[in-house]
Amino acid sequence: MFYPFLQDSGWALFIGRFHPVLVHLPIGFLFIAALLEIGRRTGKISVSESAISFILLWSAVGATLACIAGYLLSLGGGYEQELLDDHKWQGIGVAAFAWIAWAVKSDLLGKRIPFGPAFYLPALGLATILTMTAGHDGGSLTHGEGYLTQYTPEPFRSLAGIPPMAEPVTEVKPIANVEEAIVxxxxxxxxxxMRCVQCHNASKQKGDLRMDQLALLLKGGKGGPALISGKSAESDMIKRCLLPEDDDNHMPPKGKPQLSNEQITLLSWWIDQGASADKKVAELKKTEAVKMALASLGSGGSGPVVKNMESAIAGLKVEPADEKDIEALRKAGLIVNNLSLDQNLIEVSAVNASGFNDKQLDLLMAVSDQIAWLKLGGTKITDEGMKAISKLKNLNKIHLEHTAVTDAGIVSLKDLPHLQYINLVDTKISDAGLRNIASLKSLRSVYVWKSAVTDSAVSQVGRQYPQLSVVNGFNEAAVATFVKAGGDTLQTAEIKK
Structure with missing residues (x-):
């Protein structure tokens, strides 16, 4: 009766997930004990037997606790059974031999065990060896078979009889003729x-689901079918991708490389079109969003898709700003730069004026036609000030990061015809605010990292507005694009998460 209770209890997994922490205790203690024993017997160091006995006691205790936690963790399922059994018995062996080594070494029991000293070195040696083999199998259970030896270099690889290294899939290779590709x-x-098989393969089957073969993917796992042919919105593998990243059911798990909007779009499209094993792209119906996602495959569709977008103000020309008005901005601590001499467009930046506030926005009205880029990050601007900013009819790019702007204020930008870029990093903008501005026809890039916007909203908006790039986190490519987007040319860049 206790076993079913553990399987259904959250306590089992709570305790079980401490297994990776606890398992390091016996590893460390056993190797210290072995090294001290070698040093003592070779005369290199002087250490008492009671000290080694004390270390062995804690190695045995640690190994026992690790075994208990490991067993509870295994109740969650998702592991290849034969490998799991090997790992389990190796762990039990470590604990058993550690207890034997301690018992024959201790002052309390050592003298009471017949021929005790004869068991000591074999028990200590076996416990140490089993620690290594159990660690190998534990790595394979967690990360997939052959994890520890995956990157063995030559010539050791050949000498050990390990097959040639398989090149890991890190990107979707460019497709020369997308229309002829088998979906x-x-x-x-x-x-x-690239994103799923690491946790759903022959040796590691989270949720009893394998995704390395189509037949097994269609079969599904412990939670039922992974996909429902013709219904991507009802398919578990898509729904999990669209959950907030900090949701326990979100896949891939938090901290793992995530699927891009294009990748989710393509997976959803494949499911909606019947999840065929052999149909070509040309044989399936395609929406505009799918066409854009497929277009990215021509240059590799694995990760961030970087595109040069023609600026919405590339052909715009206005009258020059009055120098007195420019000087007034500079006296207020603002930096004013020319973006294009022949267009008379300017950039206004408050990078050195963190105290700039809503009342001072009136200074911008005198040059409202000329302002194309406005940098107000880290200032005192609030929702009230957004009403004034909405009068900058030629605004193309605005930085509002680290300000008090909320959904109520950002909606004021909806009528700006040339706005392509909005930086809302570290603001109170939520999913509702993102959806409000996403419909802006000219908008191409929105940065919402560290805001209240959720990953599920980012994914949903990305699918609804494929021309819009919403960045909700940074990697090297995103940082590069972020810097470029804040540069000194009228050409903007787009990056999809």
Missing amino acids: YKDIVQPILE
Whole structure:
């Protein structure tokens, strides 16, 4: 009766997840004990037997606790059974031999065990060896079979009889003729191998689900079918991708590389079109969003898609600003730069005026036609000030990061015809605010990192407005694009998460 209770209890997994922490205790203690024993017997160091006995006691205790936590963790399922059994018995062996080594070494029991000293070195040696083999299998259970030896270099690889290294899938390779590509083999399978197979393969089956073969993917796992042919919105593998990243059911798990909007779009499209194993792209119906996602495959569709976008103000020309008005801005601590001499457009930046506030926005009205880029990050601007900013009819780019702007204020920008870029990093903007501005036809890039916007909203907006790039986190490519977008040319860049 106790076993079913553990399987259904959250306590089992709570305690079980401490296994990776606890398992390091016996590893450290056993190797210290072995090294001290070698040093003592070779005369290199002087250490008492009671000290080694004390270390062995804690190695045995640690190994026992690790075994208990490991067993509870295994109740959650998702592991290859034979490998799990090997790992389990190796762990039990470590604990058993550690207890034997301690018992024959201790003052309390050592003298009471017949031929005790004869068991000591074999028990200590076996406990140490089993620690290494259990660690190998534990790594394979967690990260997939062969994890520890995956990157063995030559010539050791050949000498150990390990097969040649398989090149890991880190990107979807460019497709020369997308229309002739087989959707599952050339598009879907590479995406799954890159983002999903690490946790759903022959040796590691989280949720009893395998995604390394189409038949097994269609079969599903412990939670039922992974996909429902023709219904991506009802398919578990898509719904989980769209959950907030900090949700326990979100896939891939938090901290792992996530699927891009294009990748989710393509997986959803494949499911909606029947999840065929052999149909080509040309044989399936395609929406505009799918066409854009497929277009990215021509240059590799694995990660951030970087595109040069023509500026909405590239052909715009206005009258020059009055120098007195420019000087007034500079006296207020603002930096004013020319963006294009022949267009008379300017950039106004409050990078050195963190105290700039709503009342001072009136200074901008005198040059409202000329302002194309406005940098107000880290200032005192609030929702009230957004009403004034909405009068900058030629505004193309605005930085509002680290300000008090909320959904109520950002909606004021909806009528700006040339606005392509908005930086809302570290603001109170939520999903509602993002959806409000996403419909802006000219908008191409929105940065919402560290805001209240959720990953699920980012994914949903990305699918609804494929021309819009919403960045909700930074990697090297995103940082590069972020810097470029704040540079000194009228050409903007777009990056999709």
